[in-house]
Amino acid sequence: MLTNSGARGRITRRTKWFAMLGGITLLASACSAADGASESTNSVDAPEQSWDQVVEEAQGQTVSLWMWGGDTQGNAYVDDVLAPAAQELGVTLNRVPITDTKDAINRILAENQAGRTDGSVDLVWVNGDNFRTGQQADIWLCGWADDLPSSTFTAPGDPLLANDFGTPVNGCESPWHKAQFTFVYDSARVPNPPQTMSDLLEWIRVNPGRFTYPAPPDFTGSVFVREALYASAGGYANVPAQFSQQAYDDVTPQLWDTLDDLRGSLWRSGETYPKDTTQLDELFATGQVDFTMTYGPATLTELVADGTFPSTTTVLTLEEGTIGNASFLAIPITSGNTAGAQVVADLALSPAQQVAKADPGVWGQFTALDVAALPAEAADTFSALPASPVVPPYDVLSRNANPELAAAWVPALDEGWRRNVLAAR
């Protein structure tokens, strides 16, 4: 009995990493499937069919939506609002919470290697470098997102929706919401908040131990490093959006100097960093630091309302603006329910769902639609939305918004940060 439990522990441990390969498959079948996967070099397009045919095919399908599960309001919105609406269209929506979108990418890659066409992932909430990784491996179904009826409500040529961190979207993912990176502080503890990024860096130096950021490659920590890059380069215009080694060598030495110099003034003298925003939020909530940051300010309303964050929690808008992006829903080629997934993606982009989701009491996510171009009735529902007591409206937050860098920058900066800041102690 006892030795048995010990042995089981050993098995779990050794197999942990390999289990991620998509379960235990026979070696032979896995290898032959891998041969097939390595030959595919082009993206797979959705079958040519009319929207009515898609809706018909979707009837009775169950769609598994893999999404970051760290946001209770987002989870509740999908479970209580989006899923019942999908059910009315004949599609069962099943939310799969994950700790990081990379988990979904890994699952799809593994299932693609194993040659599965009835995979466990039908829809992924994704953007940026995860989308690009999927594009590199040709795991996204393409050529469907622009055919969704709801896509007519987005602004034509909207730069946030046409390119995802510099990767052309090409109908391989459908917009879900827009987001703006925001710093958050406690006005009771920071009476004179900084107004620009360089002011913020100065504030950190003057108030040692009261600020930190999640360690990249955490999503949010990674954005903070890009914000710092823009600041150290003297504005985003001085950083080429497309990645090249030359550009990297030009702009990063100054960035590493800035962050290295900052290190001693961080929480725990920068000897360690929070692992993710959840840990940073915890430090903020327990008063160990005075700032937190998020790429999804929508969560703040609820965190203040339920008392996790102090009522004096305030969003910091920087004069030079912050980085903004859009996030999307993508369908992997391993999905066996692509019609159902398209119906859900279309529903999620519909004005009714976008306005429901934008309500700060529901989720507070900024809409991906062009509200000004909507039919008057739908546009009115947006203007009738209650304001959040914490989060300013999107047009205030996104003032002077900075563009995201191309996705190829992200792993390079993450790795550079490890080498030059984290490991350089």
Place this chain on the structure above:
Amino acid sequence: MRRPVLLLLPAAIPVVLVLGATVVLGLAQSLGLMPVAGNTEFGVDAYRAVFASGDLWSSLIVSVAVATVATAIALVVGLATALAVRATRVGGRMLAALAASTIPIPHIIGAAAIGLLLADSGWLPRLLGMDDGSWPQLVAGPWWGAVVLEYAWKESAFVALVVVSSMAADADEISDTAAVLGAGRLARLRYIMLPLAAPALITAGAISFIYALGSFEVPWLLGRAYPESVSVLAYRLFTSTDLAVRPQALAVAMITVGLCLAVGVAALGLLRRRSVLT
């Protein structure tokens, strides 16, 4: 000899199949076979890259050190618990039940609980009024205190139970006889209890060392950003958005597996030498 082997087969076959298949798959990926995207060539480039990066060495040092300290504490505490269990009847039974109750708790739950208890703003510092910065940095601290404590706590219960259940029933009689012949407490521990418990200690120690060396969730939840444990390093490389480094993740995993195998073989060697001597 033959029958026990046959009886073990139903348990051994799935283990060998599962472990064998995963290790072979992992090895293949670490050698550049089975690429996730694009084409990679067969070779030891991934191994060369991880050895050259420096991350592997700092990770190995951290993982081996944490596993060694945690196992040493677990062996001492576990042995003391086992001897206490054997020494008294009612108290011993309660102690055994207490030790047994920690066994089914998964490490991830244990790690989360330790985090809630010992973090800078955790339950204990607040209870003691030390959440003002005077609390030692156990979680994500420079000495990996919370990680070591979690392993030591879980594994000492495991060590205690293995020792209690495997020590011969006549150990007490031998010990009593020695006491009659004039052996003191220390002499009885040194010359009777320790040698009798040694096989169980070696086995349990090797298992807990190997577990602590490769386990992911505890250092991930309670460790620090740098250096990382080998498991966290492998996981970070495995989940990197840069698919080209994936063979490196598997290379780190394979190196860890090799180290674990070496420790297992060493433990078996120790056991065999003892059984020849006694």
